[in-house]
Amino acid sequence: MPGKKCVAWLLFLWFSPSFAAPGADVPKQTVRTISSGDMLHWGIGLLIVLGIFFLCVWSMRKLSGITAYGAGKMRIIGSLSLGVRERVILLQIGKKQLVLGVTPGRIDALHVLEGDDCLSTSAGMQEASPSAGIDNGFAQKLMQAMKGRSDG
Known part of the structure; x- marks a missing residue:
């Protein structure tokens, strides 16, 4: 029974800051919105990755046409x-x-x-x-x- 009381006190102390009074100073995290600049950066990154992929596919096709000696x-x-x-x-x-x-x-x-x-x-x-x-x-x-x- 004393073990259960210890666990209950530890849980109370652990979670008590999350149940603070509404007037207490709790830092609020700001929600960042996605801007058009972010979308532009993601689009450019995607085009670069796809360009590298298609360049690799094209080079593999060209290299497969090369036959070994004999x-x-x-x-x-x-x-x-x-x-x-x-x-x-x-x-x-x-x-x-x-x-x-x-x-x-x-x-x-x-x-x-x-x-x-x-x-x-x-x-x-x-x-x-x-x-x-x-x-x-x-x-x-x-x-x-x-x-x-x-x-x-």
């Missing part, structure tokens, strides 16, 4: 969908061609083609017309290669 020598020649999320891709890197199996969680090199074993050459790719369908040619050559492997 990245221009790599290209996808064709692909074949094996299912909803599985694909076989023919990738040319320099004079080599890679047959890759691509799934959502993994990329496997199925076969490496070099020299005369390549399924298509860069000259043949340039001569092919857009209406010829590069993907269909790759699919046919891949099917022929798979049939040749299963026959032997």
